[in-house]
Amino acid sequence: MTGEFALIGRLRRLIESGGPGSPDLLVGVGDDAALWRFGDRVVASTTDSLVDGVHFRLDIAGWADLGWKALAVNLSDLAAVGAAPRFALITLGLPPATPAGDIERLYGGMLDLARKSGTVLAGGDIVRSPVLTVTVAVMGEIELAAGTDWRSRVLLRSGARPGDLVAVTGSLGAAAAGLKLLLEDPAGAGARAPALVYPRLDVAPILVGAGVRTAIDVSDGLVADLGHICEESGVAAEIEAGRVPVHPDAALLFGPEALTLALTGGEDYELVFTGSEAVITGVAARSPVPVAVIGRILDGPAGRVRVLGPGGAELRLERAGWDHLAGDDP
């Protein structure tokens, strides 16, 4: 089958040519969340679906962790557009033999994150399915002071300009390292579920306040996600491998290979963003988490991301990141 991104491109053209439009649709298909204007409010909506055996394995994650994660990946998309969460709709596809206690544990994990993030669980759907599936749709809000232009308060994929620096919050590679450890030695001492990630909802408003206009969350992998920014912005980018903040646990466990995990592993849910040197300096000064400048935006083929090694030579990566329709299992 066609890859995820090619298929999304085809469907996007179909929707843009054959669907109804609306002046209230501020941002549609192609960003981390859709933005819609309701009167003087801007609402951000996004949805993400997790399928057993594709996006998680219950023998690794457990029900409560799955509930947390299903909401977390959606809140991360809200953070990536600069929106604050308001409410969520939860859809469960349940195999016939699912014990009610397990479903309550799933909701328990989800409610932990709901409380921490102030997300109200407002409804949803429960259906029978041969495979366990958890689909969450979240609605957030772009917080606007009266008279503020919404464009100055959002983070989009489409705002990167040649000359901008590329920066990332926190560190990368821990999620991929944890998964690799488990898959290679399921009974090993280090084989436990990866730590739960709290999405960068706290850092996103700092980015917005400092003047950042362009961001994405690292879900598919750093190179792939920066590629999405470049695609939507019509620019290219270069990353200096030596400046990528590799998570210390990943480095300890996998040595030089940890760089590859940080570049392509995905599921770190950090924010990658671009801006002028002054803007990035402003973010670094205010951010509660480390901010690393890792590269720059260039005039070049839309979507191209090159990774430069120590001597300035381009590193070849086997893959840029995670394609949800490709054949590689998690």
Place this chain on the structure above:
Amino acid sequence: MTGEFALIGRLRRLIESGGPGSPDLLVGVGDDAALWRFGDRVVASTTDSLVDGVHFRLDIAGWADLGWKALAVNLSDLAAVGAAPRFALITLGLPPATPAGDIERLYGGMLDLARKSGTVLAGGDIVRSPVLTVTVAVMGEIELAAGTDWRSRVLLRSGARPGDLVAVTGSLGAAAAGLKLLLEDPAGAGARAPALVYPRLDVAPILVGAGVRTAIDVSDGLVADLGHICEESGVAAEIEAGRVPVHPDAALLFGPEALTLALTGGEDYELVFTGSEAVITGVAARSPVPVAVIGRILDGPAGRVRVLGPGGAELRLERAGWDHLAGDDP
């Protein structure tokens, strides 16, 4: 496993006791859509998921019909709260071998209804899944004139009062009759896909304007769905079987058995509503589709719905309607 409605009850208590609340949540779990206040606007959100082999069969429906239906069931929930559609998020779970052309046909059917209803397709998610799944989340708006109380412009499940009449739009049983025909004789002359249903988005504003405050759409089955109204309103109801508008095709095909299909078959997507005699008369005068009074709301055990036969004796039904987690296949 626990049935759908028992499970939803358990999860609802978990959410209400352990989740964060918000004064902006006007209506949460337990109605056709969640209602949320964004400034001076009221937004209605709902989601419904269709799973291959559970809610549809591609050998019967075809890809375009599936796309139409996946959006239609959600728009029907918006109609049932009196909301006008604004935008939708589409999540597809796709088996690896799904041809891109089939997915485009699915989107084609969905876009037909999107155009007809003015629903903007604003985003979504595409994931790999062992079973084809289509999950739609729609956002609608309760249209309020300035200064209007939102409570006077919505249709909820919780507003039925003893003495109210129970009425229904259109006729019932066609969807169940069509499915029965197909399952009994897949190669028969009548064995074709049921006609596509356009949700009652056009009739809902007439209900609201005439003063109706209580409604639900017939998705699970007339008796089951009226039961949901009675449950949320803390009342009971009686239906007179002889007054139920059985679809003429169902009556022609199945004779007296058509009444059972009309009472319990589901998927008709008509609106069942309650109100005083004056209110119902007002609806009937303005509605572009027939409106039939079929029974009344009573003081009695919350959720109990009795169906009375010709002599006033109670009819016994094998089941009230469709439980999405029960073992009965479509």
